[in-house]
Amino acid sequence: xxxxxxxxxxxxxxxxxxxxGAVIAALCLLAHRFAVTERWEGIDRELDAFERxxxxxxxxxxxxxxxxxxxxxxxxxxxxxxxxxxSGFPLEMQGLFDPAAPAGxxxxxxxxxxxxxxxxxxxxxxxRVPGPEVSDRESGGYRAGGDRRIRRGGPGGFQVxxxxxxxxxxxALRSLAWRIAAGGAGLWIVGLLGGWWLAGRAIQPIxxxxxxxxxxxxGNLSERIDTAGTDDELGQLGRTLNDTFDRLEDAVRRQRxxxxxxxxxxxxxxxxxxSETARGLKREREPQVYQEILRNCSEAGGRMRSLVExxxxxxxxxxxxxxxxxxxxxxxxxxxxxxxxxxxxxxxRRNISLESRLxxxxxxxxxxxxATVFSNLLxxxxxHQGDGGAVMLRTRLAGxxxxxxxxxxxxxxxxxxxxxxxxxFYRADASRSPAGGHSGLGLAIxxxxxxxxxxEVSVESEPGRGxxxxxxxxxxxxxxxx
Numbered sequence: 001x002x003x004x005x006x007x008x009x010x011x012x013x014x015x016x017x018x019x020x021g022a023v024i025a026a027l028c029l030l031a032h033r034f035a036v037t038e039r040w041e042g043i044d045r046e047l048d049a050f051e052r053x054x055x056x057x058x059x060x061x062x063x064x065x066x067x068x069x070x071x072x073x074x075x076x077x078x079x080x081x082x083x084x085x086x087s088g089f090p091l092e093m094q095g096l097f098d099p100a101a102p103a104g105x106x107x108x109x110x111x112x113x114x115x116x117x118x119x120x121x122x123x124x125x126x127x128r129v130p131g132p133e134v135s136d137r138e139s140g141g142y143r144a145g146g147d148r149r150i151r152r153g154g155p156g157g158f159q160v161x162x163x164x165x166x167x168x169x170x171x172a173l174r175s176l177a178w179r180i181a182a183g184g185a186g187l188w189i190v191g192l193l194g195g196w197w198l199a200g201r202a203i204q205p206i207x208x209x210x211x212x213x214x215x216x217x218x219g220n221l222s223e224r225i226d227t228a229g230t231d232d233e234l235g236q237l238g239r240t241l242n243d244t245f246d247r248l249e250d251a252v253r254r255q256r257x258x259x260x261x262x263x264x265x266x267x268x269x270x271x272x273x274x275s276e277t278a279r280g281l282k283r284e285r286e287p288q289v290y291q292e293i294l295r296n297c298s299e300a301g302g303r304m305r306s307l308v309e310x311x312x313x314x315x316x317x318x319x320x321x322x323x324x325x326x327x328x329x330x331x332x333x334x335x336x337x338x339x340x341x342x343x344x345x346x347x348x349r350r351n352i353s354l355e356s357r358l359x360x361x362x363x364x365x366x367x368x369x370x371a372t373v374f375s376n377l378l379x380x381x382x383x384h385q386g387d388g389g390a391v392m393l394r395t396r397l398a399g400x401x402x403x404x405x406x407x408x409x410x411x412x413x414x415x416x417x418x419x420x421x422x423x424x425f426y427r428a429d430a431s432r433s434p435a436g437g438h439s440g441l442g443l444a445i446x447x448x449x450x451x452x453x454x455x456e457v458s459v460e461s462e463p464g465r466g467x468x469x470x471x472x473x474x475x476x477x478x479x480x481x482x
Contacts, residue, residue, distance in 0.1 A: 008203055008206070009196075009199045009200060009203050012195075012199040012202070012203075013192070013195055013196055013199055016191075016192070016195040016199070017188075017192055017195070020188060020191045020192070020195065021188055024184045024187055024188050024191070025184065027184070028180045028181060028183075028184040031180055032173075032176065032177050032180050035173065035176055035180075036173055039169055039172075039173060040141065040148065043141065043148050043164070043166060043169065044141040044148070044150055046105075047105055047141065047148070047149070047150045047162045047163065047164065048150060048162070050093075050105045050107075050162055051107065051150070051152060051160060051162040053093075054093060054096075054107055054162075057093070096120035096121060096122060097120070097121050104122070104164060105162055105163065105164040106120040106122045106123040106124070106127075106162070106163055106164065107120045107123075107160070107161070107162050108120065108123050108127055108160070108161045109158060109159070109160055110129040110158070110159040110160075111157070111158065111159075112157025112158065112159075114129045114159075117158075124145075124147065124163075127161070129159050129161075130149075130151050130159065130161060141163075144163065146165055146166065146167045146170070147163045147164065147165055147166060148163060148164060148166040148169075149161055149162065149163030150162050150163070205230070205234045205238070206234065208225070208226070209225050209234070209237065209238055209241065212224070212225045213225075213241065216245055216248075221245070221248065221249040221252060222249065224242045224245060225238040225241055225242055225245075226238075227239050227242065254423075254424070257424075257425075258424050258425070261424065261425035261440075262307070262311060262425075264425075265307050265425065265440070266304060266307060268300075268303075269300035269301065269303045269304045269307075270300075270304070272296060272297070272299075272300035273297045273300045273301065276293045276296045276297050276300075277293070277297065279293060280293040307441075310441040310442075310445060311441070313372070313445055314424070314441060314444065314445055314448060317369075317445065317448035317449055317452055329362040329363055329364045329365075329475075330362070330363060330365060330367045330370070331360050331361065331362055331363075332358075332360075332361040332363050332365075332370065332395045332402055332404065333358035333359060333360045333361060333395050335367060335370055335371050335374055336356060336358050336374055336393055336395050336404070337356070337358060338371065338374075339371060339374030339375045339378055339393075340354055340356060340378065340393060342375055343375060343378045343379055343382060346379065346382050347382050347391065350382065350385065350386075350387050350388075351387050351388050352382055352385055352387075352388065352389055352390065352391060353389070353390040353391070354378075354390075354391050354393070355390055355391070355392045355393070356392070356393045356394070357392070357393075357394045357395075357396075358393070358394070358395045359394075359395055359396045359397065361395050361396065361397050361402045361403075361475065362475070363402045363473060363475045364475065364476055365402075365453055365473060366453070369449045369452075369453070370449070370453075370473075372445060372446075372449060373404065373446050373449050373450065373471060374393070374404070376442040376443065376445055376446050377404070377406040377446060377469050377471075378391065378393065378406060379442060380406075380442050380443060380469075381406050381407075381408035381410070381467070381469075382408075384408070384410045384411070384467075385408050385409065385410040386410060386411070389408065389409040389410060390408070390409055391406065391407070391408045391409075392405075392406070392407040392408075393405070393406055394406075394407075397475070398472070400474060400475060400476065401455070401472045401473060401474055401475065402472070402473045402474075402475050403470065403471065403472055404470070404471040404473075405468060405469070405470050405471075406468070406469045407466060407467070407468045407469075408466050408467055409466040410466050410467065411463065411464060411466075412461045412462050412463040412464055412465055412466055412467055413459065413461040413463070413467055414463055418459055418461060421443055421459055422443045422444055422446070422447040422457065422459075423444060424440070424441055424444040425440040425441065425444075426440060426444075446469075446471070450471050450473060453473045453474070454473070454474050455471060455472050455473035455474065456471075456472055457469065457470070457471045457472075458470050
C-alpha cells in the first residue's frame with residue numbers, strides 16, 4: 001500500500017478525488033437546499049393565494065365585495081358562523097366543507113380571544129390557534145408535523161391559519177435528494193476516470209525523463225531527453241537536464257582522456273626504466289655503460305616525479321586551495337621577482353632575455369599557488385621561445401582586479417589551438433611527444449589555480465608575433481574557495 005502512495009500519479013489522483021468530491025458534495029448540497037427552499041416557498045405562495053381566494057369568495061357570498069365599504073367585524077364574525085356548506089365556492093375549495101372531497105388546503109379562523117370562528121371540514125384534529133412562537137411575517141410558512149402552514153392576522157385581532165399536508169412533497173424531496181446524490185456520485189466517478197487519464201498524460205513526460213536519465217546513468221551518456229515542441233515547464237526541465245548531461249558527458253570524457261593521457265605520459269619513462277634495467281642485467285658491461293643506464297633511469301624517474309607532482313597539484317586544485325583568510329595580503333610584484341629568479345637559469349641556457357615591469361599589487365591570495373602561476377607561465381614562455389628573444393612579465397592593478405601578464409616573442413599559437421591550450425595534456429604538436437620532459441599540465445594548473453581564486457586566464461596570440469597570457473584575480477580574494 002505504501003508503494004502505491006509513493007507514486008506521483010496515485011498522489012495526484014488522491015488529491016483530485018478529495019477536491020473533486022468536496023466540490024461535488026458542496027454543489028449537491030446547494031442544489032438540494034435550493035430545491036427545498038424553492039418547494040417550500042412555492043407552497044407558501046400557493047397557500048397565500050388560496051387564503052386570498054377563500055376570502056374573496058366569502059365576501060362574494062355575502063355581497064360585500066366593495067372595497068370602499070368593507071364588512072364590519074361583527075358582520076365578519078356572523079358570516080363565518082353562517083358558513084355551513086360550499087355553495088358559492090369553487091370546486092378546489094369543496095374539501096373545506098366536505099371531508100369526502102379530495103384533500104387540499106384547509107382554513108381556520110379564530111377570534112381575538114381564541115374562539116373558533118371557522119374550521120374547515122378537512123382541518124387536522126386538535127388544530128388550535130398558533131402561539132406567539134409562530135412568526136406572523138407577511139410571507140414565510142412553518143412546519144407543524146406533516147403539514148405546511150402560514151399564519152395571517154386580520155383586523156380586530158382575527159387569526160387565520162392556512163395549511164395543507166406536505167407528506168407527498170417530503171417524499172418528492174427525498175427522491176430528489178437521492179437523484180442528486182446518485183448524479184453527484186456518477187459525476188465523481190467520471191471525474192476520477194478523467195483525472196486518472198489526465199494524470200497519466202501529465203506525468204508521461206516525467207516518466208520519459210526518468211527512463212532516459214536511467215539509461216544515461218547506466219552508461220549511455222550520449223542519449224538525451226527529447227524536448228522538441230515542448231515549451232512548458234517540463235520542456236525547460238528537460239533542456240536543463242540535457243545541459244547537465246552534456247556537462248557530465250564532457251566531464252567523463254575529459255576524465256577518460258586525462259586517465260589515458262596520464263597513462264601515455266607515464267608509459268614512456270617506465271619503458272625507459274624497464275628497458276635500461278633489462279639492458280644492464282642482460283650481461284656484464286663496462287662501468288661507463290652502467291653509469292649511462294643509471295643516468296637514463298634517473299632522468300626517466302625525474303620525468304615521472306614531475307608528472308606525478310603535477311597531477312597531485314591538479315588534484316589539490318580540483319579540491320580547492322587552502323583558505324587564505326586571516327593571512328596578510330601578499331605583493332604580486334615580490335612573487336613575480338622570485339619567479340624570475342627561479343627561471344633565470346632556464347632562460348640563460350637559451351639566451352632569452354627576462355624583462356619585467358612589476359607594480360606593487362597587494363592581493364589576498366594563496367602565495368604558494370600564485371607563485372606556481374608565475375613560474376608555469378614563465379617556463380611555458382621560455383620553452384616555446386626560440387633561442388634568443390625576450391620574455392616580459394608585468395603586474396598591475398586594474399580596478400578591483402590584479403593583473404599578471406607574460407608576453408613572449410616566440411612563434412605564437414595558431415587560432416585553432418588557442419581554445420585548447422589550457423586543457424590538460426594538450427599540445428599543439430600532434431606528436432604528443434613530451435619533449436624536454438614537460439608534461440603538458442603547466443597551463444592547466446595555471447587555469448585551475450586562477451579559477452579557484454575567482455579569476456580568469458586568457459591568451460592573445462598571432463602566429464609569428466608571439467603570445468600574451470593574461471591573468472585577472474580579485475584583489476580582495478573574496479571568491480577564494482576554501
